[in-house]
Each structure stands twice: as C-alpha cells, then as structure tokens.
Amino acid sequence: EAGVAQSPRYKIIEKRQSVAFWCNPISGHATLYWYQQILGQGPKLLIQFQNNGVVDDSQLPKDRFSAERLKGVDSTLKIQPAKLEDSAVYLCASSLQGGSPLHFGNGTRLTVT
C-alpha cells in the first residue's frame, strides 16, 4: 500500500512569513495526526483528526498555527506568521482508527530564518 505522503520535503522561509504543509494519509485511514519534531527532541503532537473532526488540538499554538482536514482525507497545516522557534520537522501520521498503529510520513523540514 502507498504510505503517508507529505509535501514539500523541505521549506525555507523568513520569520513572519506564512507556510503551508500538505499531507495525504493512507487510503481508508480515518485518523490523522500532525506532530512537530524540533531538532534533538522527540515528536510532539500538535493536532489529531478523526475523519474531518478535531479530536485533540490542545498543544496547537492556535494564535499562529491552523490545520484542516476537509472531506476527511487530505490535511493541511499552516503557520502564519512563522517564528524562528517554528524551525522543525513536521510529521504527518495516519491510522485506521484511534486505536490502530500509526503510519508516519517522511516529514517536512521547515527552516525559519
């Protein structure tokens, strides 16, 4: 089966600019997650979707980060405006449902200068 697809692979922007990341989960996977992985740290959950509804966004900095999963398939994560501390790898993962194994994409590496 095709894995979780993410794009772009790399992105460099200046602070205060905006950026968007895209994720296409494995076909049929109802649950989708966005994680942030800062260099030298483990991934941290930003938001979890079940179909097109948000299950958990308690760690999403809502003043600058937003995410949507229209139609319950693809998802986009946006940062506006970006800060230097947003430099990280943004990982998307999906699972059949909330209790199933997670499948991770290769991530988008964001550098904010």
Next chain:
Amino acid sequence: GDSVTQMEGPVTLSEEAFLTINCTYTATGYPSLFWYVQYPGEGLQLLLKATKADDKGSNKGFEATYRKETTSFHLEKGSVQVSDSAVYFCALSEDYGGSQGNLIFGKGTKLSVKP
C-alpha cells in the same frame, strides 16, 4: 504530566555487540509503551510495543519488557548489525487497549553500528 526519558546518544557499537538503550517513563495511569525507529531518510516506524506490565514486545531481534515496578522499558538486542543504525525513540500512550494516539516521545537515541 506524562514524560519519557531515554539515554542520550549517540551510541556507537561494533557489529555483533550487545545493545541496551534505557528508557524510563512517568505516567499517571497505565500507559502502553512503544519503541519507534527512524532509519536515515525514512519516516518513523513502529518497532515493538507492550500494553501491560510484564509484557515483552519483540521484533527483528529487538526486545523490551514493560517493567511497572521500575517504570522502565529498556530496548535490547543481542547482536546488532550495521543495518540497525538509526534513531530509536521510546514512547508512551495513556490511551487504553494499545491505542497509539497521543504518543509522548523521548528525545531519541542515535545508534551507529560499525562493521
């Protein structure tokens, strides 16, 4: 809050050496425990898991036992190969029944195996 602490790397071993990567956790409930692996240029993959005390997870020659009394989940392999070079993450989930949502990760341990 819940947290995971794992030994800092990098860890460098010769091929066929014994591997231990320590992991301890803090949790309010009864978490499920996981080891994930990230090979160079690839995404995170589940390596093994354990959902209750004294469970042993195993895969690809790696093992880890859920020790509630010491709140530990150390990763071991008897004989490492060059192909095991990767970053290893210990993680927990407070969800029940082995659910893997809301994972809390350690910082990761980079393993390099030399021929």
